[in-house]
Amino acid sequence: MLRVENLVVRYGHGSKTVVAVDDVSIAVDAASIVGLVGESGSGKSTLARAVVGLAPISAGRVSWNGLEFDPTSRARRDLARRPLQYIFQDPYASLDPRMSIGTSVAEGLGGRRRGRAARVGELLELVRLDPGDATKLPRQLSGGQRQRVAIARALASDPQILIADEITSALDVSVQGAVLNLLKEIQAETGVGILFISHNLAVVRYMAQTISVMKSGKLVEHGTTDEVIERPSHPYTQELLAAVPRLV
Ligand SMILES: Nc1ncnc2c1ncn2[C@@H]1O[C@H](COP(=O)(O)OP(=O)(O)OP(=O)(O)O)[C@@H](O)[C@H]1O
Ligand SMILES: [Mg+2]
Numbered sequence: 721m722l723r724v725e726n727l728v729v730r731y732g733h734g735s736k737t738v739v740a741v742d743d744v745s746i747a748v749d750a751a752s753i754v755g756l757v758g759e760s761g762s763g764k765s766t767l768a769r770a771v772v773g774l775a776p777i778s779a780g781r782v783s784w785n786g787l788e789f790d791p792t793s794r795a796r797r798d799l800a801r802r803p804l805q806y807i808f809q810d811p812y813a814s815l816d817p818r819m820s821i822g823t824s825v826a827e828g829l830g831g832r833r834r835g836r837a838a839r840v841g842e843l844l845e846l847v848r849l850d851p852g853d854a855t856k857l858p859r860q861l862s863g864g865q866r867q868r869v870a871i872a873r874a875l876a877s878d879p880q881i882l883i884a885d886e887i888t889s890a891l892d893v894s895v896q897g898a899v900l901n902l903l904k905e906i907q908a909e910t911g912v913g914i915l916f917i918s919h920n921l922a923v924v925r926y927m928a929q930t931i932s933v934m935k936s937g938k939l940v941e942h943g944t945t946d947e948v949i950e951r952p953s954h955p956y957t958q959e960l961l962a963a964v965p966r967l968v
Contacts, residue, residue, distance in 0.1 A: 721749050722771070726781070
């Protein structure tokens with residue numbers, strides 16, 4: 721459904737050029753979780769941002785259901801964004817502190833007028849929040865609850881693909897697992913496809929059916945989760961695996 725082919729993103733000019741994404745191809749279909757893993761600075765967020773028009777594309781193509789589109793063109797941006805939602809790492813920064821969480825979630829509903837409050841309530845229930853909390857401000861919620869609001873807002877436009885970029889790394893370890901489980905449950909309930917990005921291979925293994933591994937802007941490994949974990953072909957994946965604490 722979402723297909724990224726031979727994507728290149730360059731920042732800067734001349735000798736200062738950084739090739740943040742270097743000829744990367746990746747595909748995300750409905751009803752699946754695709755994991756994207758790699759160390760800090762490997763280009764994961766840049767790839768995701770390019771797909772939603774937030775980073776410049778130097779080469780390559782992005783297509784949706786077989787049709788190529790330019791994520792950075794204004795006309796295309798809305799079209800591309802509605803079925804494609806990006807959940808940011810930091811729920812503290814991504815929610816407007818002055819806006820009630822119900823209003824934040826309702827923003828994702830676009831122009832739809834009828835039944836707004838009811839739909840907001842349903843979305844809050846979907847992320848296991850109390851619909852009665854709709855009037856609360858973000859500061860009245862915990863980090864994990866705020867990230868649930870961000871997920872509810874992303875789901876409001878009935879997206880076909882969610883991009884979840886390090887959505888638990890700003891959270892306390894004690895609530896990370898709950899947010900991951902919630903995302904898995906929502907995936908099963910709604911059939912949304914998810915590009916799940918993390919620097920933590922253990923987390924990606926838990927979440928995803930296929931895994932792509934990035935290093936220094938390049939895709940160095942791709943396969944089903946079992947293949948990548950059982951038979952990593954690239955030394956870098958082996959390093960990442962070795963760094964994963966053993967789960968008893
Ligand atoms: N706006 C920008 N301008 C210049 N360079 C950038 C910009 N954004 C990212 N980069 C560079 O691109 C490279 C990839 O960064 P990116 O944020 O995509 O990595 P990442 O894999 O998401 O890392 P992390 O796990 O820390 O989130 C890095 O070298 C970074 O410094
Ligand atoms: Mg990142």
